Amino acid sequence: xxxxxxxxxxxxxxxxxxxxxxxxxxxxxxxxxxxxxxxxxxxxxxxxxxxxxxxxxxxxxxxxxxxxxxxxxxxxxxxxxxxxxxxxxxxxxxxxxxxxxxxxxxxxxxxxxxxxxxxxxxxxxxxxxxxxxxxxxxxxxxxxxxxxxxxxxxxxxxxxxxxxxxxxxxxxxxxxxxxxxxxxxxxxxxxxxxxxxxxxxxxxxxxxxxxxxxxxxxxxxxxxxxxxxxxxxxxxxxxxxxxxxxxxxxxxxxxxxxxxxxxxxxxxxxxxxxxxxxxxxxxxxxxxxxxxxxxxxxxxxxxxxxxxxxxxxxxxxxxxxxxxxxxxxxxxxxxxxxxxxxxxxxxxxxxxxxxxx
Numbered sequence: 288x289x290x291x292x293x294x295x296x297x298x299x300x301x302x303x304x305x306x307x308x309x310x311x312x313x314x315x316x317x318x319x320x321x322x323x324x325x326x327x328x329x330x331x332x333x334x335x336x337x338x339x340x341x342x343x344x345x346x347x348x349x350x351x352x353x354x355x356x357x358x359x360x361x362x363x364x365x366x367x368x369x370x371x372x373x374x375x376x377x378x379x380x381x382x383x384x385x386x387x388x389x390x391x392x393x394x395x396x397x398x399x400x401x402x403x404x405x406x407x408x409x410x411x412x413x414x415x416x417x418x419x420x421x422x423x424x425x426x427x428x429x430x431x432x433x434x435x436x437x438x439x440x441x442x443x444x445x446x447x448x449x450x451x452x453x454x455x456x457x458x459x460x461x462x463x464x465x466x467x468x469x470x471x472x473x474x475x476x477x478x479x480x481x482x483x484x485x486x487x488x489x490x491x492x493x494x495x496x497x498x499x500x501x502x503x504x505x506x507x508x509x510x511x512x513x514x515x516x517x518x519x520x521x522x523x524x525x526x527x528x529x530x531x532x533x534x535x536x537x538x539x540x541x542x543x544x545x546x547x548x549x550x551x552x553x554x555x556x557x558x559x560x561x562x563x564x565x566x567x568x569x570x571x572x573x574x575x576x577x578x579x580x581x582x583x584x585x586x587x588x589x590x591x592x593x594x595x596x597x598x599x600x601x602x603x604x605x606x607x608x609x610x611x612x613x614x615x616x617x618x619x620x621x622x623x624x625x626x627x628x629x630x631x632x633x634x635x636x637x638x639x640x641x642x643x644x
Contacts, residue, residue, distance in 0.1 A: 323566075331554060346605050370578050387444070599615060
């Protein structure tokens, strides 16, 4: 899961530095939406379980399952505006980063300050390695592994290492466009013939051009390309299969934890997202992307109630074993309800003909 959060943090930084969220007002909309989508569900959850067992599991209703939200949007293809996908993916990333920070602080063990200091020292090494131009990704992985071990030993949840390292990853390419064109020009300017064997200038130019092509992508983009298939097709399915099993026998629909999770995800998430979006827009702190309107936003807000993988992950940390079955049942029910409602709202919005004047 540390690798999952590492990739999530990479996606967030890419959008903030290179993508659609470079505009502060464009980034503000998913940020405020994520903030509302975390705070309001927690308030509802705590209100329902006030003083009852399981009240400390409030973190379960904070996060959104990014993969399921993207999958739901993919069903509609180009029928929905690209700005909706960017908004929901950014919201989910903000959500997940916020949730894991809460996990690290609220559900970690007693903090070992020595191990935490060691983690900070290792992070400093990563920072200076990037500053002095070290380009070896294996070297960064070795120091990153030391960061992970240090956080794990400190008592904070080790997945926070993935978030911090992801946000620290350089988003600028080591070789700029002009430099790459110059090197490629040198490699292609040679006359045709056998110039590429032996210790020749031509072969050296070709090798340099090959390295330039590789390093024309930023470390952030290279790591995303490298890790995304492993996270999407190996880590997440294995995690979901390993943690989704729950015994439903003996669980009733009036279980307080089940009801609190269901209300937090199905009611609290969309209401919080819409409320904070409305506040941000009214205060002119944020703006809608092209093609995005309140109808699409409401459907997207409902989809944020799909907690599934992230909620299960937090539930396993937050609840005592006797409450985990009811918590997972609530997560499954809420995620299914939010997905169905969100898809129906999107379908209605897509097929509805625009009003004529």
